[in-house]
Amino acid sequence: MDLCNLQIGEPEKLIAELDPRLRACRTVGEASTLLSSELYDRCRCGATQERALVLSRVYLSLPFSTLDAGGQAFAREKFGLQPAPRDLFLALVGTHGDRPEWCDRAKSNGHRAIPLNRTTVATVPMLARCFQQIGFDLDVVLKPGEGIHTEGVSRSFGLFHVEQALGSPFVPAQEDFVKSCGVQSVLGCGTMLPDGAVSIWIGFLRGKVTQQAAVPLIPMMPSFWHVVQPIYRRRSLFAA
DSSP: OBTTSOOTTHHHHHHHHHHHHHHTOSSHHHHHHHHHHHHHHHOEETTTTEEOEEEEEEEEEEEGGGSOHHHHHHHHHHHTOOOOTTOEEEEEEEEEESSGGGGOGGGOSSOSEEEOSHHHHHHSHHHHHHHHHHTOOHHHHTSTTSSOOOOSOOOOOOEEEESOOTTOTTSOOIIIIIIHHTOOEEEEEEEEOTTSOEEEEEEEESSOOOHHHHGGGTTHHHHHHHHHHHHHHTTOOSOO
16 A cells, blocks of 8 residues: 555455454454554555555553553553553554564553553643544543443544654654654554444654545544454453
8 A cells, every 4th residue: 555645445455355364363462463564564655665654553442450461560660550440541452663672562662551541641742632633532432331322333533644743742752763763754543442442553654644645544443443343342352
């Protein structure tokens, strides 16, 4: 897929192609890692058709009690918290990128499990912008399962887009990541599951992509979760 000239229907076509492999996955983490790696390998950009993505990641909102042991330890140590079982975190469930450590979520230094509450959504610029642009209702997200009557996976969300990553207040680690890795644009799309959980794919690109060019990405995560939802319903989240 050419992210600089993405065609309508291409992301859904990719998910359809991956369908048998996604359904064969034993856990949400395995399926999300497959999506992250396939996007990293397949996405190109512009006339040179060089690999478009520096880093490709999938996140899912989860209660603390459902994080794996490493994720729980990370949350406690990184943020100095003693979370309650139902406290929500935006958990890294799939990752693939240029560096070996970006291909293993257990090696994530800062984003393996991000506390999900009104303070972080309001004060972490990238997270705040992502929720705003994609269009997640924070009241629903913070009270998963309460009063939600969505049938299936919602398709009515937008696009997180930062065309110029360098100097943007919405993209952290400017020196250590944006400049050093040549990140030019950032894209994200997401969906909400029937129980109110949200899932986001975020891609950091080495080419510049306009918002108009990226719009066809919007249905990708609903399509992905339409396939993977049975695994999620079984609460098969991470490998034992």
